[in-house]
Every structure is written in C-alpha cells, then in structure tokens.
Amino acid sequence: MANLKPPLPRALRPQPKRPGEDDGKTKIGRKDKVAEKGISTLDWIDERTSLSGGARWLMFRKIPKGTNWFYTLGSATLFAFLSQAVTGVILAMYYDPSATRAYESMRYLTNEVFLGEFVRGMHKWGSSVMVILVFLHMGRTFFYGAYKYPRELNWVIGVVLLILTLFMSFTGYLLPFDQRSFWATTVGVAINGTGPLIGPYLNDFLRAGPEFGVTTLARFYALHMLVLPGAIVAMIGAHLYLVARLGTTAPPWMKAEIPADSRKDDA
Amino acid sequence: MNTREKEAYLREYSILKSQGKPFFPYSVAKDSIMAVVVMASIILMSLVLGAELGPKVDPTTTTYTPRPEWYFFFLFEVLRIIKPPSLTPLAAIGVPTIAMILLFLLPFYDRSPERRPERRPIAMAAAFFTIAAMAFLTYEGAHAGSPNQIDMEPPPAVLAAGGETLRMWEAGKQVVAQSGCLACHKIGENGNSLGPNLSEIGTTSSRQAIARTLVNPTAPMPSYAELAPEKRDALVEFLARLRGE
Ligand code: HEM
Numbered sequence: 001m002a003n004l005k006p007p008l009p010r011a012l013r014p015q016p017k018r019p020g021e022d023d024g025k026t027k028i029g030r031k032d033k034v035a036e037k038g039i040s041t042l043d044w045i046d047e048r049t050s051l052s053g054g055a056r057w058l059m060f061r062k063i064p065k066g067t068n069w070f071y072t073l074g075s076a077t078l079f080a081f082l083s084q085a086v087t088g089v090i091l092a093m094y095y096d097p098s099a100t101r102a103y104e105s106m107r108y109l110t111n112e113v114f115l116g117e118f119v120r121g122m123h124k125w126g127s128s129v130m131v132i133l134v135f136l137h138m139g140r141t142f143f144y145g146a147y148k149y150p151r152e153l154n155w156v157i158g159v160v161l162l163i164l165t166l167f168m169s170f171t172g173y174l175l176p177f178d179q180r181s182f183w184a185t186t187v188g189v190a191i192n193g194t195g196p197l198i199g200p201y202l203n204d205f206l207r208a209g210p211e212f213g214v215t216t217l218a219r220f221y222a223l224h225m226l227v228l229p230g231a232i233v234a235m236i237g238a239h240l241y242l243v244a245r246l247g248t249t250a251p252p253w254m255k256a257e258i259p260a261d262s263r264k265d266d267a
Numbered sequence: 268m269n270t271r272e273k274e275a276y277l278r279e280y281s282i283l284k285s286q287g288k289p290f291f292p293y294s295v296a297k298d299s300i301m302a303v304v305v306m307a308s309i310i311l312m313s314l315v316l317g318a319e320l321g322p323k324v325d326p327t328t329t330t331y332t333p334r335p336e337w338y339f340f341f342l343f344e345v346l347r348i349i350k351p352p353s354l355t356p357l358a359a360i361g362v363p364t365i366a367m368i369l370l371f372l373l374p375f376y377d378r379s380p381e382r383r384p385e386r387r388p389i390a391m392a393a394a395f396f397t398i399a400a401m402a403f404l405t406y407e408g409a410h411a412g413s414p415n416q417i418d419m420e421p422p423p424a425v426l427a428a429g430g431e432t433l434r435m436w437e438a439g440k441q442v443v444a445q446s447g448c449l450a451c452h453k454i455g456e457n458g459n460s461l462g463p464n465l466s467e468i469g470t471t472s473s474r475q476a477i478a479r480t481l482v483n484p485t486a487p488m489p490s491y492a493e494l495a496p497e498k499r500d501a502l503v504e505f506l507a508r509l510r511g512e
Contacts, residue, residue: 058290059289059290059291059295060289060290060291061289061290062284062285062286062287062288062289062290063284063287063288063289063290063293063294064280064283064284064286064287065283065286065287066283067287067294069297069301071294071297072297072298072300072301073301075298075301075302076298076301076302076304076305079298079301079302079305079306080305080309083305083306083309103320103323103324106320107320110318110320117317117318118313118314119313120313120318121312121313121314121316121317121318122309122310122313123318124313124318125309125312125313125316125318126309127336128312128336128337128338129305129308129309129312131338132338133305139394139398142373142390142394143384143391143394144382144384145381145382145383145384145387147373147374147377148268148374148377148378148380148382149268149273149276149374149380150273150277151374152374152375155373155374156371156374159367159370159371162370163367166338166339169336169338169339170339173335173336176320176321177323177324178320178321178322178323178324179321179322179323179324180321180334181321181324182324184334184335188335188339247280247284249280249382250280250283250284250287252382252383252384253383254283255279256279256280256282256283256286257282257286
C-alpha cells in the first residue's frame with residue numbers, strides 16, 4: 001500500500017538517458033569510445049540509406065529446421081565464382097587479347113611473373129571446381145524437390161546460371177591461344193554451326209566472320225570478360241534475392257510439429 | 268499443385284521456418300567452413316596440377332588432338348557415337364538443346380506436391396539415368412581417341428589386292444587421322460563438315476589433283492607441303508580410293 005502515491009508530474013520524472021549522454025556514473029573507457037564512433041558511423045549511413053532494415057531481414061531471417069551441409073553447396077558455388085573473379089582480374093592485368101600477342105603474354109605470365117602460374121592454375125582449376133559445385137547444387141535442389149512451388153522461378157534462373165557458367169568455360173578455353181585451345185574451339189564453333197535455325201548465325205557471331213580469325217579472339221575475350229560475368233552477377237543477384245524472399249526449403253522429410261499452444265487454439 | 272495444396276505447403280513451411288535458427292550466425296558459420304574447403308581445394312589443385320601452357324597455336328599444324336575441357340567430354344562422346352553426317356547436327360545441338368529445354372521446364376511439368384525422393388520414383392529414375400549416362404559418356408570420352416579417329420573398313424578392291432596396297436591404305440588412313448583433316452572434312456561417318464565431304468573424293472579428283480591440293484590448297488585449308496613424301500603418298504593413295512563404297 002505504501003506504493004500508492006500520486007504520480008509525479010511529467011517534468012519531475014527521471015528522464016531516460018539520451019544516446020551519447022554521460023550520466024556521470026558508468027565509466028567510459030577507450031574501447032567504448034571506439035564502439036560509440038562505429039555505431040554513430042553506421043547510424044549516419046543508415047539515416048541516409050535505411051539499409052539496416054534490409055540487412056537485418058537478410059541476416060536474421062530464420063532458416064528452417066533440419067537444414068544440413070548440402071545446403072552450403074549454393075554458397076560454395078558463389079564462393080568459387082568470387083575466386084574466379086579475383087584471379088581473373090589478376091590474369092587480365094597481364095593478358096593481351098590480340099592474336100599475335102595472346103600466347104606470348106600467357107607464356108610470360110606463366111613463366112616469368114611471380115606466382116603467375118599459381119594464379120593461372122587457380123583460375124583454371126577453379127573453373128572445374130565451380131562447374132562441379134554448380135552440378136552438385138543443382139542435384140541438391142532436384143533431390144529435395146526445391147524447384148517446386150513457390151520456387152519454380154529460382155530453378156529457371158538457376159538453369160540460366162548453369163548455361164552461363166558453361167559458356168564461361170567454353171569462351172575461356174580459347175584465351176591462352178595454345179594448340180589445344182585453338183583446335184578444340186575451332187571444332188566447337190564448327191559444331192555450333194551445324195545447329196538448327198540459328199546455328200550458322202551463332203557460328204558467324206562467335207567467329208566474328210565467316211572464318212576463324214584474329215577478331216575471334218577479341219570477341220571471345222569480350223564475352224568472357226564483360227558480357228558473361230555481368231550476366232552471371234545479375235542472375236546471382238536475382239537468385240539470391242529469391243532465396244531470401246521465399247526462404248530456403250526444409251528437407252522434404254521434415255514434418256512440422258504443430259506448437260502446443262496453437263493446437264489449443266484450434267480446439 | 269492446386270490452391271489447397273499450395274496453401275497447405277505454405278502453412279507447413281512457415282511453421283518449420285519459425286522453429287528454425289537465424290541465418291546469422293548459424294548458416295553463415297557453415298557456409299564459411301565450406302568456403303574455406305573450396306578455397307583450399309582450388310589452391311591445392313593449382314599447386315599440385317599446375318597450369319601448363321601447350322605449344323603455341325599453329326593453324327597449319329598437321330598433328331593435334333582437339334580436346335575440350337573434361338566436363339565437355341560427354342558432348343564430344345555423343346558426337347562420336349552419332350556419326351552419320353545427317354545426324355551430327357542432332358547430336359551436337361539437338362540432344363543438348365532438348366536436355367536444356369527439359370531442364371528449364373522441369374518445375375512446369377513436374378507439378379506434384381510430393382517432395383520426398385522415395386515417393387517420386389519417375390523423377391528419381393530419370394535423374395539416375397541422366398547421371399549414369401553422363402558419367403558413362405564422360406568416361407568413354409576421356410578414353411576414346413578423340414574425334415580424329417577413323418572408323419572405316421578397307422574397300423573390297425583394296426582387300427582383294429591385299430599386300431602392299433592394303434598396307435598403303437592403312438598407313439594413309441593413319442596419316443589422315445593424325446593430320447587433323449577430320450576437323451574440317453567428313454570421311455564416311457567421321458569428321459566435321461567445314462570443308463567439302465571427302466567420302467567420294469576418289470571419283471571426282473585424280474591422284475595428281477589431290478596431291479596438288481595438299482601442297483597448294485585454297486584457304487582456309489592449311490598447306491601440307493611439309494608432310495614427309497612417304498606419308499603424302501600414303502595419304503593420296505588412301506584418298507584416291509575413297510569412292511563412297
Ligand atoms: C552460379 C551458379 C549458382 C549460384 C552462385 C547459386 C547460389 C545459390 C544459393 C547461395 C542458394 C541458397 C541455398 C543453398 O545454398 O542451397 C541457392 C538456392 C537455390 N538454387 Fe542456386 N545457385 C547457382 C546455380 C543454380 C542452378 C544451376 C540451379 C538449378 C538449375 C539452382 C537452383 C536453386 C534453387 C531451386 C534454390 C532454392 C533452394 C531451396 O530453397 O532449398 N541454382 N542458390
């Protein structure tokens with residue numbers, strides 16, 4: 001009963017601390033000051049972009065019960081792609097996409113540049129790793145029935161990514177311009193040309209003319225360096241947006257246990 | 268899936284999701300471990316397997332093996348198996364195109380709500396068949412002598428003559444296979460059709476004409492003037508006996 005006092009007028013109530021206000025009691029160390037600076041920087045950015053809502057939505061969304069290691073295959077593919085992007089940029093610093101100099105520039109990179117062969121090896125074998133991971137990831141989504149409602153569109157985008165990845169490999173194979181890459185690509189392009197309807201046109205487009213020549217290399221280079229990676233980045237963006245939007249599937253054998261309280265509500 | 272099944276799925280899924288753990292840090296931790304494994308594999312492969320650069324490109328070369336990256340082997344193998352000229356477009360573009368279209372449209376023809384693998388026998392059978400076929404073709408493609416190999420029996424006249432004629436014929440076949448003519452020419456059911464079909468070259472060109480073409484061809488065909496004389500003779504002998512038999 002002792003608590004039954006008339007409420008204090010608003011102006012006399014203790015005020016909650018304002019952000020950044022020193023109440024003189026807690027000691028503020030150097031660490032706190034640094035944290036404070038970091039937070040205020042983030043606040044500054046957030047005030048102008050409102051990004052924090054999106055970031056929170058992305059990072060703290062729930063992943064259903066029962067997800068396992070197979071669910072990491074998608075992000076592993078993404079990671080392999082990033083590795084390709086980084087090593088590819090390094091290779092591009094040395095590569096010369098002209099028919100007369102391409103081979104020499106690759107030879108110089110491989111034999112003379114510090115760690116050159118290592119970076120080339122990472123890019124070369126990274127492509128195999130990425131192709132394997134794409135197929136494994138596709139297998140995972142297939143066996144788990146993850147392509148079904150409501151994720152059909154994400155499957156379709158995935159198939160586009162698969163094709164783009166294979167085209168990356170096809171165009172990249174020519175670039176070192178050694179015997180193997182040249183002849184494999186000659187035959188590959190000729191095979192394309194036998195295709196129905198667009199075959200011959202695709203063929204001319206790839207070769208940049210009726211014959212396999214100097215401009216072919218430039219064309220493959222532009223596709224491999226600009227067009228295809230750009231398309232892949234855009235498609236991965238759409239793919240991941242849909243993953244976050246729709247949520248990752250639960251494994252097909254997971255059954256929801258209806259929570260006890262909601263069962264009571266039903267009764 | 269009808270509306271009721273869709274709603275049932277969404278309801279079930281929202282419960283499973285609400286009982287799950289947040290993406291950060293649980294999934295992020297797993298994904299990071301996987302990323303380290305991927306990175307380590309790539310680095311290890313680069314260190315162990317290296318990146319050799321083949322000999323410089325030479326469009327006039329007479330010996331090469333066009334070999335694609337290993338994950339395209341199955342496509343090359345499809346080509347090798349389906350050899351009749353009229354079927355090559357079907358093999359190279361038709362089969363992959365159909366496979367891609369089937370893959371694209373998968374969610375639109377497989378519309379049953381069932382997700383458990385053991386209750387989707389058709390989908391599983393199709394998947395295992397596809398995987399087995401691709402593994403088999405890749406394996407075969409890796410071991411086969413690449414597309415520049417000629418499957419062809421000696422024509423009856425050569426068999427009847429036997430002896431030196433047959434030896435020349437076999438040697439010529441070998442030279443043609445090694446010299447990469449099949450990248451541009453069709454001989455019987457082998458090769459590509461960039462240049463003219465040579466299956467019946469013996470009926471339209473004399474030995475001298477063929478020999479002249481080899482030394483002094485029209486672009487884009489490379490010159491084979493560097494070929495050793497006995498090889499060239501065998502080659503001409505082989506081609507002159509191609510009469511579409
Ligand atoms: C560059 C290639 C690709 C990247 C970087 C990528 C990335 C991802 C990531 C990070 C996820 C989140 C869930 C998980 O990791 O399993 C995912 C989900 C998914 N992916 Fe991909 N993916 C690629 C290619 C493909 C392909 C080729 C397909 C199938 C044709 C595909 C179909 C799907 C589907 C259906 C989901 C939803 C799975 C679920 O909700 O359980 N993706 N992808």
